[in-house]
Structure formats: structure tokens, C-alpha cells
Amino acid sequence: MTSLLQPSGRKRPVANKAAGRRGDNNRIYANPLPLTFLYPLPSPVRSVLGLLGLNLAKIDTPQIHGLFDHATRSVWITDRAQSLILWRRGFFGKGDLSRSEPSWLNRQVNARRAAAENRLTAEELTAKRRAERKQFKLDRARAIAQVAAQAEALFESEGRVVIPALSGPNIPSAATWKPTPQDSSTLPQQIPSEDEEPFPDDVEHLQLTLPEAFFLLWNLDCLVVEDSDANQLLSIQDIWIAFQMAYLSQPFSGPLTLTPRLELDNPFIVNYLVYHHYRSLGWVVRGGIKFCVDYMLYKRGPVFNHAEFSVVVCPVYEDPADEAASTTNLHHAAPFSWSWLSTINRVNTQVFKTLVLAYVTIPAHSRVPEQVLHSPACLQYYSIREVTVRRFIPARMRD
Incomplete structure (x- = not known):
């Protein structure tokens, strides 16, 4: 008897390219952080030790070397193998010649x-499809304008009122429109040479933001940073001060042995707090400038799924007098307008992302001395509050 749910003529579903790509991604990006665990003992022995509460796993910590660039406020990873480690184990940084993954050399080879x-x-191919889509819109607009001109001519000559049609045989549609074939003689012909030039060296480097670099340095201990100007390795305290000085309104160019004037509302501290907060909760944090926000939150990473949340960092001063006397000019520190909030929320709702406002409370100068800013211990005086904003869409939310 033939099943009504599975017609006899239908073939079994076969594994497609997407399924194979997901399997490759699960293998390539199996480690969520640069740290990996080594298990020298076989699985049965580990199970017995686990029942006893013992774990003899060893932590393999890679040693990544980075260069602190003052001009771009970033840390550069120039070694390709080290760049792949940071990208494939946590999606840290981006290629300076790529959109995200450092793939410039692979694109040149392809x-x-x-x-x-x-x-x-x-x-x-993507550029060609975009050009064809643009040409289709131009042809359609030109055809609609021509029909409207004919209707106007009939009204002037015969007095008849004809409503211009937006569809029909004279109006191109996405189903019937075909791009104009190009003459092959006008296209440049690629003539392969017998003596091809060797493939170029990989000139791309991985670019880490300052919050990413300090998270790898301070929390995972897998990054050492060298000052590109002084050509010397920096200690944690020197890096903490140097990253703050990179955001000063007046750039500080003196040696690190001096004591610069640091502020509690330094943009590096405010942004690092939010980055550290979500990274420590297991989220993959990426930049969100594409959607007009500060950060995007992924469950596993951009190669697996789209970001579910978009985060806007909103600094809040504990003491209003500190805000009036501040020269930092923090982004989003001033109260935002409802039109701004509606615009940002609409942009993110259209791409199925939930907007999160992360309020970072900046402690008052009256209770926190300035000396604490010379150490990451000052982070204990800050706090973060989260507010989720959702746009009401009747068509989606009536069920």
C-alpha cells in the first residue's frame, strides 16, 4: 500500500552542499576559545576519574604575538597561523583586507x-547579479514612465482618461525580464600564461579591537602585546594604561613611565566592560556598525547562524556633576530621542534581531580615587544594566 505521506515516485532526500558545509564548520570551529583541553588518558579512565571528581586534563594555551598600533587603536596579528587560531577559536578580530575572516590570500588564489x-x-557573480537587478529596476521604471506618457498623450488628444498599468506585456517583471546579452568580443579574454607569476605573499593581518585584545591578554593569557613604537613587550599594567591613552581627547605621546591623567569615563573601559560581560556569558561578540549598533551577539559564531541580539552601549554617570565636567564626549551618553530609538529598533527588527540597551554606570569621582584607573581592578566599581527593546508588529504578534 502506497503511503499518502511519501509518494512512491519521490526520491529520498540527499545530503546537499549546505549540510556538508555545516559539517565542515563544526569540525573547523569546534573550539569556542583559543584554549584547548588535552586528555592524555583514555576515555574509560577519564570516566572513572570523573566519578571521583578528578580531572587530569591539561590546558593548551597558544602564545599569540601582537603589535599595538596607536593610529588605528588596534592590535595587529601578522602571523597567518596565529591569525587563523584566533579566528577559528572564538571569531576574534577581522582581516584588514577582508570583511571578517582573513581570506585575502584565498581570494587571490581563487x-x-x-x-x-x-x-x-x-x-x-555577486556584482553581476547586483548590476542586473539595477538594470531591471531601470527598465521597469522606464517602461512605466512610457505608459504614463502615452496615457497623458491620449488625454490631451482625445480627452480620454486612461489609468496607467503597472503590469502587463509592456511592463517587465522579475519572472519575464532577461538581461541584455553582452557581446563576447567586447569582453576581456583571459589568456593563461605559461610562465605565471608566483602567488603573492599574504600581506593581510588580523586586526583586533582593544577590548578583544585585552580580553585575550587578561582573561585567557594567550596574547602578548608589543608596542610598535618602542619595540618592547608591554606588561598588563602598561597595556591597560596604553589602551586608555589611545582614547584620550588629547593624545598622550610621553613614555609609559609617566603618569597620564585618566578618566573614569574612558571609552575603552566602557566598551570593554560590555564586551567582557557578554564574552564571559558565552556569547560571541562582534562589531555591529552594519546595523547602527555597537555589538552583535552570536550563539556560536557568524558562520553558524545570524546574530540574535544587537547591543547599544549607553553610559550613565552616577554623579551628574561628573558628566558636566567631562571632556570625553562619550557616545550615547546624552539622552537619546525617541526618533533615534525608533529608527535603530526598526532597522534591527527588520533583520530579526532584538535590540538591547546596555547601561554602564560610571562611578562618581567623589567615591572612587583616580589611582584605581592604573589597574584593571577599577572594573569592580562599574555596573551594567540591560534593557530589551522590542518593536510591536501586529502582523507577527497577533498569534
Whole structure:
């Protein structure tokens, strides 16, 4: 008897490319952090030791070398192997010549192979589709304008009122429109050379933001930072002060042995608090400038799924007098307007993300001395409050 749920002529579903890609991603990005655990004992022995509350696993901590660049307020990882470790184990940083993953060298190799095989790369195919979509909109607008002009001419000549049609045989649609074929003689022909030039060296580096770099340095102890100007390794205290000085309104160019004037509302401290807060809770934190926010929160990483939450950092002064006397000009420190909030919330709602306002309370100068800013111990005086903002959409929320 033939099942009504499975017609006899239907083939079994086969594994597609997406399933294979997910399997590769699970293998490549298996470690959520640069730290890995080594188990020298076999699994049965580990199970017995686990029942006794013992764990003999060893932690493998990679040693990553970074260069602190004052101009870009970032830490550069120039070694390709170390860059891949940080990207594949936690999605830290971004390639300076790429959108996220440092893939400039791979794109160059693929472009040369595509030219030899006379085919387009993925970037060229995307550009071609965008150009065709733009041409379709122009052709459709031109056809609608022509129909409207004909209706206007009929009204002037015969006095008839004709409503211009927005669809029909003369109006191109997405289903019927075809791009104009290009003449192959006008296209540049790729002639492979017998003596091809060697592939270029990888000139791309991984660029870490200052909060990312300090999280790897202070919490995971897998990063050492060298000052690119002084050519010397920096201690944790020197890095903590140098990262704050990078955000001073007047750049501090003196040696680190001096005592610069630091402020409790330094942008590095405020942003690092939020970054550390969500990283310590297991979220993958990425920059959110694409969606007009400060951070994006991923469950596992951008190669697995889209971000579920977008975070806006909102500093709040404990003492209003400190805000009036401050020269830092913190972003989002002033009360925002409802039009701004509605705009940001609408942008993120359209891409199915929940907006989170992370309020960072800046302690008052009257109860916190300035000397505590010379050590990460000052973070204990700050606090974070979260407010989730959701836009009411009747079509989605009526069930």
C-alpha cells in the first residue's frame, strides 16, 4: 500500500552542499576559545576519574604575538597561523583586507584560478547579479514612465482618461525580464600564461579591537602585546594604561613611565566592560556598525547562524556633576530621542534581531580615587544594566 505521506515516485532526500558545509564548520570551529583541553588518558579512565571528581586534563594555551598600533587603536596579528587560531577559536578580530575572516590570500588564489578557467569568482557573480537587478529596476521604471506618457498623450488628444498599468506585456517583471546579452568580443579574454607569476605573499593581518585584545591578554593569557613604537613587550599594567591613552581627547605621546591623567569615563573601559560581560556569558561578540549598533551577539559564531541580539552601549554617570565636567564626549551618553530609538529598533527588527540597551554606570569621582584607573581592578566599581527593546508588529504578534 502506497503511503499518502511519501509518494512512491519521490526520491529520498540527499545530503546537499549546505549540510556538508555545516559539517565542515563544526569540525573547523569546534573550539569556542583559543584554549584547548588535552586528555592524555583514555576515555574509560577519564570516566572513572570523573566519578571521583578528578580531572587530569591539561590546558593548551597558544602564545599569540601582537603589535599595538596607536593610529588605528588596534592590535595587529601578522602571523597567518596565529591569525587563523584566533579566528577559528572564538571569531576574534577581522582581516584588514577582508570583511571578517582573513581570506585575502584565498581570494587571490581563487581569482587566478577562475581567470585561467575563464569563469567568474563569487565576488564577480555577486556584482553581476547586483548590476542586473539595477538594470531591471531601470527598465521597469522606464517602461512605466512610457505608459504614463502615452496615457497623458491620449488625454490631451482625445480627452480620454486612461489609468496607467503597472503590469502587463509592456511592463517587465522579475519572472519575464532577461538581461541584455553582452557581446563576447567586447569582453576581456583571459589568456593563461605559461610562465605565471608566483602567488603573492599574504600581506593581510588580523586586526583586533582593544577590548578583544585585552580580553585575550587578561582573561585567557594567550596574547602578548608589543608596542610598535618602542619595540618592547608591554606588561598588563602598561597595556591597560596604553589602551586608555589611545582614547584620550588629547593624545598622550610621553613614555609609559609617566603618569597620564585618566578618566573614569574612558571609552575603552566602557566598551570593554560590555564586551567582557557578554564574552564571559558565552556569547560571541562582534562589531555591529552594519546595523547602527555597537555589538552583535552570536550563539556560536557568524558562520553558524545570524546574530540574535544587537547591543547599544549607553553610559550613565552616577554623579551628574561628573558628566558636566567631562571632556570625553562619550557616545550615547546624552539622552537619546525617541526618533533615534525608533529608527535603530526598526532597522534591527527588520533583520530579526532584538535590540538591547546596555547601561554602564560610571562611578562618581567623589567615591572612587583616580589611582584605581592604573589597574584593571577599577572594573569592580562599574555596573551594567540591560534593557530589551522590542518593536510591536501586529502582523507577527497577533498569534
